[in-house]
Amino acid sequence: MTDQIRRWKSESIEPRLAFGAFIRYLRKQKGDRQPALAHGIGVKSTHVSVLEHGKLANPHERTVQALAQYLEVDKNLLYCLLGRWPFPKPDALDAAVLEKYLQVLAEATGYSKEDLGVFIIAYLIAS
DSSP states (O other), X not given: XXXXXXXXXXXXXXXXXXXXXXXXXXXXXXXXXXXXXXXXXXXXXXXXXXXHTTOOSSOOHHHHHHHHHHHXXXXXXXXXXTTOOOSOHHHHSOHHHHHHXXXXXXXXXXXXHHHHHHHHHHHHHHO
16 A cells, blocks of 8 residues: 555545546556556546546546546546536446446555445535
């Protein structure tokens, strides 16, 4: 576990940090470096770095959708991690998909699936 993740555990979960950690984790699982991901989604490598380090709070919708397609992840989950929920809530993300990605996100960030589930539900209710 990195020092950054340890710091996150002592603070409240920041959507942009969880999103960035998740993107970095999925990229590494594919065996890609930042330039390959950048090329695959049509942005500069520096943009990928900014996203992965949580320095961009509100990535463009095209970027989120390109990330979802390239990383083979449900775009609704990415929107939810960013605190944005532009789709109908009840049917947007089924339980099996959420369970799968909660596990991956838990591995990427060091948070428990339960904590992350509460985080996502809180954003669903707040939106």
